[in-house]
Amino acid sequence: MYRFLLTPRWLGILALTVAASVVMVMLGNWQLSRYEQRSAINERIDAAGRLDxxxxxxxxxxxxxxxxxxxxxxxxxxxxxxxxxxxxxxxxxxxxxxxxxxxxxxxxxxxxxxxxxxxxxxxxxxxxxxxxxxxxxxxxxxxxxxxxxxxxxxxxxxxxxxxxxxxxxxxxxxxxxxxxxxxxxxxxxxxxxxxxxxxxxxxxxxxxxxxxxxxHENNWQNGGYVVQWWLFAGMALVGYGYVARREAHARSGKRRPRGDRLEAPAVAPPAAATRD
Known part of the structure; x- marks a missing residue:
């Protein structure tokens, strides 16, 4: 049912999807590092105000x-x-x-x-x-x-x-x-x-x-970007699976043998009433 996924066309689609997901995960990781850096700056600002x-x-x-x-x-x-x-x-x-x-x-x-x-x-x-x-x-x-x-x-x-x-x-x-x-x-x-x-x-x-x-640094903006990029990566993979499943069902429907058409049995007309 899913053998078509091994064709060059679908292997290419899979490679592009995985590559895009990897890039989006990496962008999310970069935004995560920016979030951590900005959070550290905010902590230093707050801590400095309390120290001599x-x-x-x-x-x-x-x-x-x-x-x-x-x-x-x-x-x-x-x-x-x-x-x-x-x-x-x-x-x-x-x-x-x-x-x-x-x-x-x-x-x-x-x-x-x-x-x-x-x-x-x-x-x-x-x-x-x-x-x-x-x-x-x-x-x-x-x-x-x-x-x-x-x-x-x-x-x-x-x-x-x-x-x-x-x-x-x-x-x-x-x-x-x-x-x-x-x-x-x-x-x-x-x-x-x-x-x-x-x-x-x-x-x-x-x-x-x-x-x-x-x-203070706007670290929550970077936190939002982290979630955004990681969601996009997941959506790309889910989207690939969804499209592949639709294609599999479409191909399965085309191969399904069509059953013979059943006809209703002929019904004999009622016998004519006879007169004595």
């Missing part, structure tokens, strides 16, 4: 090069770790990061180098401010950085991977992305390979700054 900050040098390797160089980028597991560091803001090298959105409003993130006692520096994202009247690209009013020693408690943020164009406007560095190696090249000292988002500052940060929110 540690010294910066326990998380980030000190830059070993000269002026204008960046230190080694930390492992991704270092992201969102709370650290503390003390230094002095370099207000002559303020970085305006344009076109950044907070709560659906477009403005600027203000990044300032914090120069440490050993002459190295770490970039500190002080927060978000709105643009000046005149449009989203209008340079904002930036509250001055406090003078003297400043102690920062912040979260480690990895360098953004896509460098933007870096320029200067009115004596300030302006860019679209916080790409640490590219920004370090504009500075007169070696810089750590990641930057910090301010959680706390002593003396206190200006109230004009809006803290940069730390968004």
């Amino acid at each position: 900050p540690v010294p910066l040098t326990e998380v980030l390797a000190a830059p070993g090069g000269g002026a204008g160089t960046a230190g080694p980028a930390p492992h991704r597991d270092a992201a969102w770790t709370r650290v503390t560091v003390t230094g002095r803001y370099d207000s002559t090298n303020v970085v305006l990061v344009r076109a950044r959105s907070v709560e659906s409003r477009v403005g600027f993130e203000i990044v300032v180098p914090l120069v440490l006692a050993d002459g190295t520096a770490v970039l500190v994202d002080r927060g978000w401010v709105p643009p000046a009247p005149g449009g989203a690209a209008a340079q904002p009013e930036v509250p001055p950085a406090p003078e003297g020693e400043v102690t920062i408690v912040g979260r480690v943020h990895l360098s953004e991977s896509q460098p933007g164009t870096i320029g200067r406007r009115d004596g300030r560095i302006e860019t679209r992305r916080i790409a640490v190696p590219e920004l370090a090249a504009e500075l007169p000292y070696p810089t750590y390979g990641a930057y910090l988002l301010v959680d706390e500052q002593t003396p206190a940060a200006d109230a004009a700054f809006v803290p940069i929110p730390i968004r």
Whole structure:
């Protein structure tokens, strides 16, 4: 009944079905790995908020090069770790990061180098401010950085991977992305390979700054894709079985011998009534 499945045509269909199912299972496995990675990031974000900050040098390797160089980028597991560091803001090298959105409003993130006692520096994202009247690209009013020693408690943020164009406007560095190696090249000292988002500052940060929110990764989206791809793989195999079964029944019906047509037996007419 199912011998036709061994024909070249049906063997080819089976091979394509299996190959498609394997690919879809592999895509599901990849999405599963993304789900696990994003879940781990969310766990680090939550855990960091409950832990005491540690010294910066326990998380980030000190830059070993000269002026204008960046230190080694930390492992991704270092992201969102709370650290503390003390230094002095370099207000002559303020970085305006344009076109950044907070709560659906477009403005600027203000990044300032914090120069440490050993002459190295770490970039500190002080927060978000709105643009000046005149449009989203209008340079904002930036509250001055406090003078003297400043102690920062912040979260480690990895360098953004896509460098933007870096320029200067009115004596300030302006860019679209916080790409640490590219920004370090504009500075007169070696810089750590990641930057910090301010959680706390002593003396206190200006109230004009809006803290940069730390968004959790959308790991459930990847979880949904896992289920989707695995379902597609199963449906492909079930679909092959369904089509093969229909074909088998169709072939069986064509081969079924047709029985002789039975005719009703002739019934003799009733005898005519005779008259006496």
